[in-house]
Amino acid sequence: MEVFTLQLFNGLSVSSILLLIALGLAITFGLMKVINMAHGELIMIGAYSTYLTQNIFKDVLPPSLFDWYFVLAIPVSFLIAFVFGLILEMSLIRFLYGRPLDSLLATWGVGLVLQQLARSIFGAPNVAVTSPSWLNGGVEVLGAVLPYKRLFIIGLVALCLLAMYFYIYRSLEGRRMRAVMQNRDMAACLGVSTRRVDAMTFAIGSGIAGIAGCALTLLGPIGPSLGTYYIVDAFMVVVLGGVGKLVGTVLGAMGIGIFNTMFEYWTNASLGKVLVFLCIVAFLQWKPMGFVAMRSRSLDS
Amino acid sequence: MKKKWFYQMGLTAVVLSMVLAACGNNEEPASTTSGGNSGAASGDTIKVGVLHSLSGTMAISEVSVRDAEIMAIEEINAAGGVLGKKLVAVEEDGASDWPTFAEKARKLISEDKVATVFGGWTSSSRKAMKPVFEELNGLLWYPVQYEGLESSPNIFYTGATTNQQIVPAVDWLLENRGKKFYLLGSDYVFPRTANLIIKEQLKAKGGELAGEEYTPLGHTDYSTIISKIKAAKPDVVFNTLNGDSNVAFFKQLKDAGITVQDMTTLSVSVAEEEIRGIGVDVLQGHLAAWNYYQTTDTPANKSFVANYKKKYGENRVTADPIEAGYTAVYLWKAAVEKAGSTDVDKVKEAAKGLEWDAPEGKVKIDGETQHIYKTVRIGEVQADGQFKELWNSGEAVKPDPYLKGYDWAASIKPTE
Numbered sequence: 001m002e003v004f005t006l007q008l009f010n011g012l013s014v015s016s017i018l019l020l021i022a023l024g025l026a027i028t029f030g031l032m033k034v035i036n037m038a039h040g041e042l043i044m045i046g047a048y049s050t051y052l053t054q055n056i057f058k059d060v061l062p063p064s065l066f067d068w069y070f071v072l073a074i075p076v077s078f079l080i081a082f083v084f085g086l087i088l089e090m091s092l093i094r095f096l097y098g099r100p101l102d103s104l105l106a107t108w109g110v111g112l113v114l115q116q117l118a119r120s121i122f123g124a125p126n127v128a129v130t131s132p133s134w135l136n137g138g139v140e141v142l143g144a145v146l147p148y149k150r151l152f153i154i155g156l157v158a159l160c161l162l163a164m165y166f167y168i169y170r171s172l173e174g175r176r177m178r179a180v181m182q183n184r185d186m187a188a189c190l191g192v193s194t195r196r197v198d199a200m201t202f203a204i205g206s207g208i209a210g211i212a213g214c215a216l217t218l219l220g221p222i223g224p225s226l227g228t229y230y231i232v233d234a235f236m237v238v239v240l241g242g243v244g245k246l247v248g249t250v251l252g253a254m255g256i257g258i259f260n261t262m263f264e265y266w267t268n269a270s271l272g273k274v275l276v277f278l279c280i281v282a283f284l285q286w287k288p289m290g291f292v293a294m295r296s297r298s299l300d301s
Numbered sequence: 302m303k304k305k306w307f308y309q310m311g312l313t314a315v316v317l318s319m320v321l322a323a324c325g326n327n328e329e330p331a332s333t334t335s336g337g338n339s340g341a342a343s344g345d346t347i348k349v350g351v352l353h354s355l356s357g358t359m360a361i362s363e364v365s366v367r368d369a370e371i372m373a374i375e376e377i378n379a380a381g382g383v384l385g386k387k388l389v390a391v392e393e394d395g396a397s398d399w400p401t402f403a404e405k406a407r408k409l410i411s412e413d414k415v416a417t418v419f420g421g422w423t424s425s426s427r428k429a430m431k432p433v434f435e436e437l438n439g440l441l442w443y444p445v446q447y448e449g450l451e452s453s454p455n456i457f458y459t460g461a462t463t464n465q466q467i468v469p470a471v472d473w474l475l476e477n478r479g480k481k482f483y484l485l486g487s488d489y490v491f492p493r494t495a496n497l498i499i500k501e502q503l504k505a506k507g508g509e510l511a512g513e514e515y516t517p518l519g520h521t522d523y524s525t526i527i528s529k530i531k532a533a534k535p536d537v538v539f540n541t542l543n544g545d546s547n548v549a550f551f552k553q554l555k556d557a558g559i560t561v562q563d564m565t566t567l568s569v570s571v572a573e574e575e576i577r578g579i580g581v582d583v584l585q586g587h588l589a590a591w592n593y594y595q596t597t598d599t600p601a602n603k604s605f606v607a608n609y610k611k612k613y614g615e616n617r618v619t620a621d622p623i624e625a626g627y628t629a630v631y632l633w634k635a636a637v638e639k640a641g642s643t644d645v646d647k648v649k650e651a652a653k654g655l656e657w658d659a660p661e662g663k664v665k666i667d668g669e670t671q672h673i674y675k676t677v678r679i680g681e682v683q684a685d686g687q688f689k690e691l692w693n694s695g696e697a698v699k700p701d702p703y704l705k706g707y708d709w710a711a712s713i714k715p716t717e
Contacts, residue, residue: 003532010524017522124360126548126578138558147556150524219556220521221548221578225358229519229545264525269516270488272525 002143007265009141013150015257016157017219020212021230022237022249023160027205029235030243031181032198034093035104039234040227041114042206045084046077046213047222048118051127053077067132070214074156077214078207085206089199097198111227118224126223135218149218156215160208164246167204177201181244240280242290251291256280346389347382347643349374349633350409352420352430357397358544363422365574366444366626367392368613370419373630376608383634384641391415399429406430410439416643417442417633419626424448424490431456440645442629445622446569446591448494449702450715455645457652458672459629459664460622461592462702467495469677470567470590471502471539473692478565479536481509485526485550486541488515495541495569498704498713505709511535516542521549527557530564540568547571551583561586567679572620576686584682591621592675593661594688602660618686619660628659632666632673663697672700 021043028036050073057069088110096103131149138147168174179187180197188194213226220226233256241252256276264272284290351370353363374388382388391413393405402421409415410433417440421427427443434441434455446461474482482503486492496513503510511533514526523546530538542550547570554566567588573595576584595606595618605627609619632655637643640651653668665674674697680688704710 003528006528006531007525010528013524014522119360124364125574126361126545128578128580130580130582131552136556138556145558147553147558149556216521219549219552221545223361223545223578225545229521261525265529268514269520269526273517 005142006144006146007261009144009146009150011258011261013154013257014261015254016150016154017216018233018237018257019250019253020153020157020160020215021209022234022241022253023157023164024205024207024209024212025234025238026241026243026246026249027164027208028202030238030241030245030249031177032097032201032205033100033243034097034202035100035107036093036205037104037108037231038088038111038114038227039209040229040231041111042081042084042209042227043213043216043230044114044118044224044227045081046210047129047217047226048122048127048213049073049077049080049210050214050217051122051129051222054129067134070132070135073214074211077210079210081210081213082203082207085209086199086203088206089202093202094195094198115224115227122224124224126221129217129222131218153215153218156211160211161246161250164208168246173197173200236280240283240290242292245292248290248292255291345386347384347386348389348391348413348415349630350393350406350413350415350418350420351390352393352395352402352405352409352418353422354397354426355392355394359395359397359422359426361544362574362622363395365617365620365623366422369609369619369623369627370444370630372609372612373627377630377634383637384643395420395426399423399425402426403429403433406433406439406441407437410434410437416440416637417645417648419444419629419633421445422622427451427456438645440633440648442626442633444626444629446625448491449498449704450494450713452670452672452702454649454671456671457629457632457666458670458700458702459625459632461675461677462670462672462700463495463498464701464704464707465592465672465675465677465698466569466590467498468502468704468707469694469698470569470679471499471508472506473679474537474539474565474567475503475506475508477692480507481511481534481536483511483530483533483535483538484513484541485530485538486515487518487520487543487546489518489543491543492541496539498710499539501709501713502707516546518544518546520546523550523553524557526550527553527559531557531559535564538564538566540566541570542568543570547575548579551579551587555583572622573618573687574620574623576682577618581682581684581686585684587682588679588691589682589688590677590679591688592678593619593621593624594678594680594690595619596680596687596690597661597678599658599660599662601658605660621661624660628657628661628664628673631657631659632664636666665697667700670700670702672702674699 025039028034053073053076054069057066092106096106135149135152138145176192176197180192180194184194237252237256241248260272260276263275351367353367354360371390374390378387395402395405409418419442421443422445424447431453439455441456442459443456444459446466449463484496486496567590569590571589606619610617635655635657636648636652640647652666656665662676676697677694678690679692680690683689
C-alpha cells in the first residue's frame with residue numbers, strides 16, 4: 001500500500017515536472033511553430049537567476065529573510081528569461097518564421113552560446129542552491145512520505161496552467177494571440193500588430209521556461225548543461241500531446257510521467273525509458289497528431 | 302499535407318534534441334596517458350603534453366586536474382627544472398570527445414615530440430588513447446581512480462585501482478555498517494565493472510545484495526529508485542553514480558526523509574569539488590572512499606593546498622584526482638632524473654620502485670603493473686564541505702588491478 005501510494009505520487013510528481021518544462025515549449029513550438037532548441041537553455045537561465053537571487057539574499061539581507069528568497073526567485077526567473085526570450089525573438093526568431101529548419105539550427109546555436117556564456121560567468125562546475133527550510137521534509141499520507149518540494153512543484157504547475165489558461169482564453173491579448181496563430185493574414189487585416197503579438201508570445205513561453213528552471217533547482221543539478229537533460233522530454237511531451245492545445249500538453253505530460261514511473265519501477269531506469277519511447281512511437285503511428293489535434297479551417301496544403 | 306509535414310518536423314526536433322542531449326552526456330571516468338620521446342629533450346627545454354577536456358561536459362572535472370599539473374610543472378621549473386632543463390607544457394583540449402583524445406595524443410607524440418603526456422579522466426578517453434601510446438611508444442600518466450582490469454606498458458596509473466578504493470571500502474562497510482548492500486550506479490563501464498566486483502566480494506564475505514540499479518548519465522529523477530531503495534531497506538547504498546546525477550540523487554534522497562541514520566551511503570565519485578555543487582546541507586554525514594582529502598594531514602599536503610589556493614583562489618578546493626595529477630608530474634620528474642634521460646623505455650625502467658612523498662602520503666610505483674601504492678581513506682562529509690577521515694588503511698596498499706590476490710575475484714575477467 002505504501003509503495004503503491006508513493007509510486008502514484010511519484011508518477012504525478014514526474015508528470016508535473018514534465019509539464020512545467022514543456023509548458024513554455026507548448027507556446028513557442030506548439031503555438032508559434034518555432035523549433036526552439038534553446039528552450040533548455042532558457043530553463044538554465046531560470047535556474048541561474050534563482051542562484052543569483054539566493055546569493056543576493058545571503059549577502060545583502062538579514063539571515064531571517066533568507067527563507068523567503070525562493071518566493072521572489074520565481075518572478076525574477078520569469079522576468080529574466082522573459083527578457084532573454086524577447087531579445088531572442090526580436091533579434092533572430094522574427095526573421096525565421098516559416099523556416100523551421102533554419103530556426104532549428106539557429107536556436108541550437110543560440111543554445112550553445114548561452115551554455116558557454118553560463119560557463120564563462122559562473123564557471124564550469126555546478127553551483128549549489130540551498131532550498132528554503134520551509135520546503136524541507138514532507139507530509140505522511142498512508143505511510144508514504146510526500147516531500148513538500150514535490151507538492152510545491154505540483155501546486156506551482158497548477159498555478160502556471162491556470163494563469164496561462166486565463167491569459168490565452170480569457171484575455172484580450174490572448175485572443176489576439178490565438179487569432180494570429182490561427183490566421184496571421186486575417187488578423188493583420190483586422191488591425192492586430194502581429195509583430196508585437198509574436199514577440200510577446202515568444203517571451204511568455206521563455207518566461208515560463210524560466211519558472212521551470214527555478215523549480216528544478218529544488219530537485220536537480222544547476223550547471224551550464226542543465227538544459228540538455230530536459231530538452232528531449234520537453235519536445236516529447238509537446239509532440240505526444242498534440243500541438244496547439246494546452247490540454248494536449250497536460251495529457252502528454254501525465255501519460256509520459258505515469259508510464260515512465262511505472263515502467264521504471266517494474267524494470268529499471270534505462271529500460272523504463274526505452275519502453276516509454278516505444279509506447280510513444282506506437283501511439284504516434286496510430287494518432288500522428290498526438291492526443292489532441294487542433295481543428296482548423298485552414299486547408300491542408 | 303501540412304499536418305503530416307508538421308508531425309515530421311516535430312519528430313525531427315525530438316530526434317535531434319536526443320542526439321544533442323546524448324552528445325552532452327558522455328560522462329565517464331577515464332584517464333589519459335603521457336608520451337615520452339627522446340626527441341623531446343632537445344635544446345634547453347623538455348616538452349611535456351597536458352591533455353585534458355577544457356571544453357564540453359567533462360571540463361567540470363578535468364580543468365582542476367590540468368591546473369594542478371601546470372602548477373607542478375611551474376614549481377619544478379622554479380626549482381631548476383629536470384636534468385637542468387626547463388619544462389614546457391604543450392596543452393591540448395580533448396573536448397570531452399574520445400576520438401579527439403586519440404587524435405591529440407597522436408599529435409603531441411608525433412608532431413610536438415613531447416617526452417610524456419599527463420591527461421585524461423574518463424575511462425573512454427583512456428581507452429581511446431591507449432592504442433596510440435602503445436603504437437608510438439609514448440608515455441601517459443592517468444590521474445583518476447578507475448575500474449581496474451587494465452595495465453598498459455605505456456601508461457602509468459596514479460589514481461586508485463579497485464583494490465585501493467572499492468574493495469577495502471566494501472570490507473569496511475561490511476564490518477562497520479551492515480551486510481545488506483544496495484548498488485546504484487550510472488549506466489556505463491566503470492559502475493558496472495565495479496559492481497561486478499562488489500557482488501563477488503559480497504558473496505564471498507557473507508554480504509547480501511538488496512538491489513542493483515543503473516541510471517543513464519544525466520538522469521535527474523530518482524523518486525522511483527528511492528522508493529525501491531526504501532522498500533529494500535538496505536544497510537548501505539554503494540553509490541557509483543557519476544556527474545550531475547549525484548546532485549539529483551542526494552537532494553531527492555534528503556527530501557524522501559532518508560537520513561544518514563537510516564542507511565549509510567558511500568560514494569566513489571563525490572569529492573570536495575562535487576560537494577560544492579551539491580550543497581553541504583544535503584551531503585553532510587554521507588561517506589566517500591578516496592586516497593586523499595584536502596584535510597589529509599601530511600606536511601606535503603599543507604604546502605600543496607596552500608600553493609594551490611594561492612595560485613587559483615581561496616575558494617578553490619583540492620581533491621583526489623587533482624592530487625593524483627600533481628603527483629604524476631613529480632613521479633615522472635623523479636623517474637627521468639634517475640634514468641638521466643627522457644627516453645620512454647629508460648624512464649619506465651627507472652620508475653620501478655620509485656618512491657615520493659606525495660600530499661596523500663608516501664607513494665611508490667609498482668614496476669609490474671605501473672600503478673602506484675596508495676593509502677585508502679574513508680571520509681565523512683562535514684558541515685564545512687570537507688571530509689573527516691574515519692578510517693585509513695594504515696599503509697600504502699599494493700595495486701592489484703586484476704585482483705589476482707583475491708580468491709573470490711577469480712571469475713572476474715578483463716572485458717577487452
